[in-house]
Amino acid sequence: MHVPIVKLDIRDRAAENPDYALTVDDILKWEKKHGKIPHGSLFLMQTGQSRFWPNRTAYMGIDENGTRHYPCMTPEGATFLTTKRSLYGAGVDGSALDCYPVRTVHRIMFQASLYLIQHLSDLSQVPPTGALAAVMPMKIAGAGAAPLRIVAIMP
Numbered sequence: 001m002h003v004p005i006v007k008l009d010i011r012d013r014a015a016e017n018p019d020y021a022l023t024v025d026d027i028l029k030w031e032k033k034h035g036k037i038p039h040g041s042l043f044l045m046q047t048g049q050s051r052f053w054p055n056r057t058a059y060m061g062i063d064e065n066g067t068r069h070y071p072c073m074t075p076e077g078a079t080f081l082t083t084k085r086s087l088y089g090a091g092v093d094g095s096a097l098d099c100y101p102v103r104t105v106h107r108i109m110f111q112a113s114l115y116l117i118q119h120l121s122d123l124s125q126v127p128p129t130g131a132l133a134a135v136m137p138m139k140i141a142g143a144g145a146a147p148l149r150i151v152a153i154m155p
Contacts, residue, residue, distance in 0.1 A: 003088045004041045005131040005152060006034070007123060011048040014071035018061050020047075021099050022073040024080045034129050039086045042115075042133045046123040047071035049094030053121075060095055072099035075108060082112035089115030089135070091150070093123050117150060130155035 008030045013020045022045055031037060049070055052058035061069035071094060078097070081087055090097060090109060096118055098105040109116050115135065137148035 002132045002134055002153065004038050005044055005126060005129075005133045006030075006037050006041045007044040007046055007126050007128050007131075009046040009123075009128070010071060011046060014047045014049075018069040018071065019099070020071045022071070022077045024074075024076050027077060027080060030128070037081075037085045037087070040088045041085075042088050042117075042135065043081060043085075043090040044120065044123060044126065045071075045073065045090070045092045045097065046126075047092060047094045049092075050120065050122050053119075068095075068100035070094050070096075070100065073097045073105050074099075075104040078105040078108040082108055082114065087112075087114055089117060091117030091120050093120040095119065117148065120150065125154075126152050127155065 008022065008026065010020060010022055010026065037043065047070070049059060056062070063069060081090065097109070097116065106116065117135070132153040134151040134153060135148060136150070138146045140146045
């Protein structure tokens with residue numbers, strides 16, 4: 001299946017605040033610049049975390065107390081995307097869309113029957129709009145999650 005990609009780049013905010021959480025306002029500002037998120041899009045959030053792979057401590061932002069610090073999405077952002085926009089799925093170049101340790105964003109997205117894609121590699125070559133995604137999950141009977149290959153087809 002080929003779906004349109006929309007990419008929201010928050011690397012600058014994440015560099016200033018490793019706990020930065022994407023908000024509804026961030027999404028609306030992106031739409032003001034690029035237009036409304038198209039129906040059936042794959043929403044990608046570029047945080048810059050993939051640059052730390054495979055250093056688990058840096059990738060997960062683990063501090064001296066074992067607490068994780070990495071960019072994420074607010075539950076309000078997830079609710080907006082699932083109720084005001086019609087997505088195919090959402091992905092991030094980090095370990096999770098949720099702010100550690102809660103799983104609210106996962107629940108919101110799953111209740112809306114969206115695919116969630118985590119641990120994406122470098123998204124810097126993907127434009128904010130215009131690319132298509134070929135999403136190819138491994139078929140595993142009865143599984144709630146599976147490895148996948150995603151290919152961006154550039155404009």
